[in-house]
Amino acid sequence: MKDVLTTCVYCGCGCGVYLHEDQGRICGAFPSRNHPVSRNNLCVKGWNIHEFIHHPARLTEPLLRKAGHLTPVSWDEALTYTATRLTEIRDQTANQGLGVLSSAKCTNEENYLLQKFTRAVLKTNNIDQCARL
């Protein structure tokens, strides 16, 4: 059982929120008392932030479309297929045919890696995210 301080994923306020873990499951959330934004307060989204983490609809395996259906496959298969197809399209379209959408739900580090991947590996600047939506 432990409480871990982390940052809320919902809005741009960025409240400090503790996640309560018990036997490998996250079963509660409560505000940080001294955090400069939350100051012992969360909105309703923050108080219930743990509810989606263990939802049964979570994806847990890579899926690949086979004969029209998304079918569970191994990471190796999914990654190799993706890499091959991305390389093909990149080369066929002279680096013009690929586009990448990054996310405001991903961390800074992940956004950095994704734009690095887009620019250095896919050789394009076609990367954007939903800042305007």
Add this chain to the structure above:
Amino acid sequence: MTNSINEIAQAQVILVSGSNTTEAHPQVARRMFDAIDRGAKLIVIDPRRTRLAEHAHIHLAIRPGSDIPLLNAMMRIILDENLADDLFIEMRTENYHALRDMLYQLDLDETAEITGVPLAKISAAAQLYARAQKAVVCYCLGVTQHICGTNNVQSIANLAMLTGHVEKEFTGVDPLRGQNNVQGACDMGALPGHFPSYQPVNTAEYRTKFEQAWGTELSGTPGLSLMEMTHSGPQGAIRGMLIMGENPMLSDPNLKKVEATLKNLDLLVVSDIFLTETAALADVVFPAASFAEKTGTFTNSERRVQMVRQVIPPLGSCRSDGEIIMALSQVMGYDMRYESMAEVMEEIALLAPIYGGMFHDRIEGCWGLQWPCWNRDHAGTSFLHKYYFTRGRGHFVPATHEAAAELPDADFPFILNTGRVYHQYHTGTMTRQSSSLNREASEALLEVNPQDAARLGLRTGDWVELSSRRGSATVKAHITEQVAKGSVYTSFHFPAVAINLLTSDARDPKAQCPEYKVSAVRLEKINP
């Protein structure tokens, strides 16, 4: 934001434009209420009578899309009343004459007429704002999601500079970022024209720096924006897409076009935690780890970079998006290997000057650091523009009124406005899975003004067929005075009412931001 969230509580006058703050940024709203308790005055510019507007001392209920005339009128009144900060204008800004000439040509009565707000009210607001010592402006997507969004933002900047209400503690202009890490995603260069820290890709100097760091050649041509990619159509230039944690099938305007584009791609790869509407169309879906299963940092609206800490290992065979990108890169022959996210942050600190002093070990030990933070010894910056504008002098850019791309007419007499509700978040990928949040708000409601409702014979709970030139949706009506006559409002969180089937994909040519806030629609009551 140029200020910190806590500074808002100390302001004397708060001007809020196009932000449903109580629902979209609860903590910012809390500071606003604190300020009001301390005697501050609140001015709200919003076509809707939002919860915040009910607490406002002055509510300017403008017609949708008339932000610029309103701001221009306010500035003209400030000039007429001799309330401009001449010293500030002289010392810190440029191009003031262009603005002044434009304002003196303005016919105040005519301008007030366009906005639909009585001139006396505009005048009261202008004077209140201009006379304050510490005045903060907060704005949000209600300002940017218009065809003239960039000009709207510029007009707000004009107003702030005219009165010298910038670059001080408790004073400034604060755009509120919609989602938790929008700020960070932009800072990190997930933008078609910029490397991390807003260094343009088409400047050779920056490109060389990144080429050397990454050991490969890079393109100097700015890429396509989100809308250019998702609306390129079935025969578009984009043949393959990699989408990480996004759901354009619900969030983008004019969904039919998005669907046509995505369905005709040669390859669609999606990484997400749930099988979203977008993931359901994909060829490959990667199961991503949630925020509780990974380590990293988020940057909030006030530019505060904070830790996200791993609490449990990834569920099933989920992997974090970071690991997925590294693995993919590895298979494609580019060696991208990091021991930890802390190591990624070190590379960011090296290449992105505004993050120059951000290291996990530093951020771990405090409540995060606010950029710009230039080096390890720098304490971060709680408010921007302290001694100088980032670009030297503040530049006035006069803007004039531009009508919305689609105005109501005989066939589509209502203006549709879209937004968020308190209990749900963006496309609801996460919030819709939460039973507590669904209990509070589980379906989209269409807000209709009582006068319009009486004419259409509508009551709360009736089903309405809502249609625009692009598509239609069925939605339950909710009669309320929150919306003005002639306007209707709903949210975009729920797939059962995919409201973006209807929205206009006209967009601001400068910022590529779609005009979600104004689409012409028709209402028809459905008899069950």
